[in-house]
Amino acid sequence: MGIFDAFNPYSFCGFLANLNGASPEGLIPDGHIPSVADRIPATRKVILTEFVPVLALLYTLAVLVQLPSTRVLRLSVLVAMGMLAWRVSTRHDFNGSDEPGYNWISMTVCWVMTFQMLRATDFATTTKPFVRERFSWHPPNAPKDYTTQLKGALLNAFDLTFNARGIGWNWGKGIYIPPISDSARKGPIDFLVGHVIMQTFFDFIMFAQQSWDLSPSKYPTHRHGGTIFDPDLPPLWRYGKVIAITAICPFVIYTSFQASYYLMGFIAMTLFGQVAEQWPPLFQAPWLATSLSDFWGMRWHQLFKRPFIVCGAKPAARFFGRAGGVLGVFFISGVMHDLGVWGAGIGTEPSSVTLFFLMMGVGCVLEGIWREKTGSKVQGPWGWLWSMVWWVFWGSWLVDAWARRGLTTSKMSADVARPALYWVHVVQRWVELHGQPFK
Structure with a gap:
C-alpha cells in the first residue's frame, strides 16, 4: 500500500472520536486503529511510499509558509500529512528484529511523526509568512523579495524543514x-x-x-x-x-x-x-x-x-x-x-x-x-x-x-x-x- 491508502476517513475520524477512550493500548483506541501486535514489518517500499512522503509534505508546507495567501492550501496539506503520518506510526513495525533492544526504533518513528505533525500545525496555521533573515540561499544580485518568491522559498525550505529553533528566521527570535x-x-x-x-x-x-x-x-x-x-x-x-x-x-x-x-x-x-x-x-x-x-x-x-x-x-x-x-x-x-x-x-x-x-x-x-x-x-x-x-x-x-x-x-x-x-x-x-x- 502507498500514500493514497492513508486517506481513510474512518481511521482518522475514529482516532479523533476515541482518543480519550479507555483501551488496552492506553491513549490509542481500538476499532479502526490497529494494536501494536497487528503491526507489520516496515519494508523499503513502505519507507519510500509512506515515510518519505510525510517529510515531502512537511517540505511542501515549509515552502508554502513563506509565500503569501497560502493558508487554505496549507491546511489541506496538513490534513493529508496527518493521515499519512498516523498510518506510518501505527501500521508498521520499524524495529527490524524480534530480539530485545530494538523497539526504540519504532518508538522514535512514532515520536518523530508526532513532532513533525506539531511543526506542520505551526506551518499550516500561522497568519504571518516565515522569512529567512540570515543565511538565506540566494544569488548575489537577487531582489530584496527573493525569499518570498517561489524559487527562493524552494531553496530556503530545505533549511526550514530541519531548523527546529528558527536560527536565521523571523520566528526564531523568541527561542533562547x-x-x-x-x-x-x-x-x-x-x-x-x-x-x-x-x-x-x-x-x-x-x-x-x-x-x-x-x-x-x-x-x-x-x-x-x-x-x-x-x-x-x-x-x-x-x-x-x-x-x-x-x-x-x-x-x-x-x-x-x-x-x-x-x-x-x-x-x-x-x-x-x-x-x-x-x-x-x-x-x-x-x-x-x-x-x-x-x-x-x-x-x-x-x-x-x-x-x-x-x-x-x-x-x-x-x-x-x-x-x-x-x-x-x-x-x-x-x-x-x-x-x-x-x-x-x-x-x-x-x-x-x-x-x-x-x-x-x-x-x-x-x-x-x-x-x-x-x-x-x-x-x-x-x-x-x-x-x-x-x-x-x-x-x-x-x-x-x-x-x-x-x-x-x-x-x-x-x-x-x-x-x-x-x-x-x-x-x-x-x-x-x-x-x-x-x-
Whole structure:
C-alpha cells in the first residue's frame, strides 16, 4: 500500500472520536486503529511510499509558509500529512528484529511523526509568512523579495524543514539560544571530534544504565523489560537504586542528542556549506540549573519550544491565563512523548509519561507563585536542590515506564561499535591476569 491508502476517513475520524477512550493500548483506541501486535514489518517500499512522503509534505508546507495567501492550501496539506503520518506510526513495525533492544526504533518513528505533525500545525496555521533573515540561499544580485518568491522559498525550505529553533528566521527570535563561547566548536572537524567524544560518553553512560537488574512488575511490561522498583530490596536500597537509575537517564538523553547534533552539524558544514554560527550550542549545562524554569526554559534543549507554544501554550492561555499556558506547553510535550512510547510496544501510559511533563509545568507555576509572594526568584543552592528533588521524584515514574518497555536496555549501536564493551574486555583480561580485586 502507498500514500493514497492513508486517506481513510474512518481511521482518522475514529482516532479523533476515541482518543480519550479507555483501551488496552492506553491513549490509542481500538476499532479502526490497529494494536501494536497487528503491526507489520516496515519494508523499503513502505519507507519510500509512506515515510518519505510525510517529510515531502512537511517540505511542501515549509515552502508554502513563506509565500503569501497560502493558508487554505496549507491546511489541506496538513490534513493529508496527518493521515499519512498516523498510518506510518501505527501500521508498521520499524524495529527490524524480534530480539530485545530494538523497539526504540519504532518508538522514535512514532515520536518523530508526532513532532513533525506539531511543526506542520505551526506551518499550516500561522497568519504571518516565515522569512529567512540570515543565511538565506540566494544569488548575489537577487531582489530584496527573493525569499518570498517561489524559487527562493524552494531553496530556503530545505533549511526550514530541519531548523527546529528558527536560527536565521523571523520566528526564531523568541527561542533562547545558548551563547557561543570562545571554546565552542567552530568548524566541521571540531564537530566531528565532538560527535566522537559525545558518542563515547553516551555509550559508557548507556552501559551504566544497562548494568542494573530490572524486576518483574505488576503493571504492563514488555517481555524484555522490568521495573526499576525492586520489591525484594530494603526501602533504603530500593529507592537509592531508583534515584540512581533516574539520575542517569537525562545524561543518556543529553549525550545522545549532543552526539547526533554534532554529526548533523558536521554534515551540514561539509556538504552544504553552512557555518558554525548556524549550529550554536544545543544545551547550556543543564545539571547547573537552579530552578525548573531555568532548566526547561534555558539550559535544556529548545528544539520543541515553538510547536509546543503554538499547539499548547497559546490555546490554553486563551482560556486559563499565563499559568494555563505553562501547563499547556508541558501537556503537549507529555502527549508527544506518550505517543512515542506507544511505539515501544505496550501502549501509552499517561499516568507516568504525560504526568511527568505536566508536573514539570506545575513546578514552574509554583516557582512563579513563589516569586510573586516573596519578590525573589527560585535560585541558588536551594533552588538547585528543589529542582533535582522535583525532577527525580516525578522522573522515576517516567523512567520506570521506559524500563518496563525495555527501553533502558536498547541496542542503539552494534556491539562491535561500542567502546564500553571493549573496555569490559580489558577489565576481564586484567582480572584473568591479576585475580578478583576487593576480596
